[in-house]
Amino acid sequence: MNRIFRVNMKDLTCKIEEVPEAWAGHGGRGLTSNIVAAEVPPTCHPLGPNNKLVFAPGLLTGTPAAQSGRMSAGAKSPLTGGIKESNAGGTSAQQFAKLGIKAMIIEDQPEAGKWYELHVNNNGVTFHDASALKGVQNFDVIAAMEEKYNPKIGVCTIGIPGEERLLSANISVKDSDHKIRSHGRGGLGAVMGSKGIKVITIDDSAGKRVTIADPEKFRAAAKIFAKAMLDHPVTGEGLPIYGTNVLINILNEAGGLPPKNFRYGQCEHHDKVSGETMHDVIASRGGSTKHGCHAGCIIQCSQVYVDENKEYITSGFEYETVWGLGINCMIESLDDCARIDNAMDNIGIDSIEGAVLLGVAMEAGVLPWGDGKEALRIMNEEIGKATPLGRILGNGTKSVGDAYGLTRVPIVKGQGIPAYDPRSVKGIGITYATSTMGADHTAGYAIATNILQVGGHIDPLQKEGQVELSRNLSIATAAIDSCGMCIFIAFPALDIPECLPALIDMINARYDISLDGDDVVALGKSILKTEKAFNDAAGFTNADDRLPEFFELETVSPHNAIWDFSPAEIDEFWNF
Amino acid sequence: MKITVKLFAIFRNDRFKIEDRDYPNETTVGDVLTSLDIDGPELGVALINGRHVTKETVVTEGQTLALFPKVGGG
Helix, strand or coil, rough: CCCCEEEEECCEEEEEEECHHHHCCHHHHHHHHHHHHHCCCCCCCCCCCCCCEEECCCCCCCCCCCCCCCCEEECCCCCCEEEEEEEEEHHHHHHHCCCCCCEEEEEEECCCCCCEEEEEEEEEEEEEHHHHHHHCCCCHHHHHHHHCCCCCCCEECCCCHCCCCCEECCCEEEEECCCCCEEEECCHHHHHCCCCCEEEEECCCCCCCCCCCCHHHHHHHHHHHHHHHHHHHHHHHHHHHCCCCHHHHHHHHHHCCCCCHHHHHHCCCHHHHHHHHHHHHHHHHEEEEEEEECCCCCCCCEEEEEEECCEEEEEEEHHHHHHHHHCCCCCHHHHHHHHHHHHHHHHCCCHHHHHHHHHHHHHHCCCCCCCCHHHHHHHHHCCCCCCCCHHHHHHHHHHHHHCCCCCCCCCCEEECCCCCCCCCCCCHHHHHHHHCCCHHHHHCCCCHHHHHCCCCCCCCCCCCHHHHHHHHHHHHHHHHHHCCCCCCHHHHHHHCCCCCHHHHHHHHHHCCCCCHHHHCCCCCCCHHHHHHHHHHCCCCCCHHCCCCCCCHHHHHHCCCCCCCCCCCHHHHHHEE | EEEEEEEEEECCCCCCEEEECCCCEEECCHHHHHCCCCCHHHEEEEECEEEEECCCCCCCCCCCCEEECCCCCC
């Protein structure tokens, strides 16, 4: 991967550039964040001409390394006002890697009202009028592009919310089953819409296999790495059988599963939407309990959820989405939740932001708690069509809270808080508060150590050790996100000593370099500091690294836990 | 004494979801695992009343013990 495609949407050109020395050792999140930090004025309007949308596959993407097919997308986020990286499965990352594209940087914007398809192939990018696709939602866009080209064409698309620059809009990426994975968080779909891009198509037919400097060393390391994935009970057994939704029951038992817009820590009807129940429903209907989000995934945590007639309802139906709809919004029907998840894929909004904003809308009385049918209508007919109500809702959790004058608005830096109550799982609260991305559980997944007892155990209700835990996980995650790796490799990496060295060996063998563990930690630290510097320059201060006040005012059952970190204690996160 | 045992994920296979069970006084979490034919290393998380406990923890009358294999997600 030695080329950068620099696309300008004002003059509709694509320049192919060499990779500057400073970016050569970066990939994925490290690369998108470094490019955004170097080239985007931090104070620019995220929907204006000075923002840039960057796509970058990871350092190991395109190789036979298991779990390495994730694509990072980055920009200044219109939802948070800070830097954003959001990574997704699907086919686009491996297609970019095959074409030797280390990054695609999209700059500027065309005159309002113009819509384009960007067609990426080995020769660069061509620009095609896409006005006929305006107003078309994602699944139909994918079908139209497959019809125009062939079933293997790569597709990244936005629905109407993205066209209308709603802040919960995501970028949808076609997977190998013609369905959708998402660059979900932070409103990157609105950035794509602001640049007049309806769809990006990728033809990798003239691409080449990624070269590996030392194939023998790579093969040996890849084997150890894959074995660690299969040997660890979480990645080898729990995730493939139950998917990420296995977390519903354990978070409920531990008192960290927040129903009804973060009112309580447990939910009576949890088992109706649990991973165990979902597994049984899918298996009894003849759906698929295993599914990978990209070629080369051996964990297979995804699934295909079908109805009683074995017709597709949704896939990639994750814990956070099921929590958001089934627990946070009290929608007890798993089928209803699945249909809403599919609607969010189709219209193209982040399924975490979508479910969190819906909870606040229920708090506001826009619709009744638990009303799955009305929630589905709102997705399709209001947010999906960007009606006036749809705009208030579709601009995210903060927008709904502001519009209705509410105080129980679960956000950090404008982004909705997912799935784990920070009062009763304090480590994740530190991650929510400090993440450069806004509230983001993946940024430093303290659930592993607080709840799941992976990588040791720190009592979720005590304050001691949480800042250090969150900091260490956040540094490691920034590095993992740069490899194109699925974040779930962290489970074996925390427990199996051979796993992380094998990952580093693969990078070394791929590029003929000699990184060690300290270099990887240094990489993670430098990415976080780069992102923080961008946010500081955009106007963020320590006061933005805080949870909403209601977590300090209301205890959460059953442990009567409260958010009790002082500002100085939280700020220790950045002491590295 | 009676305790309530809740099982999750693959621990439910060929066993049960929830059961009130009789055990002698001074029974530990490890003893309950043995009685259910679950090997110690298979245990991911044990919770009593929502708090993490170890295999050595003694269970007392009326408590609810939740047992999970190693699971994860996110």
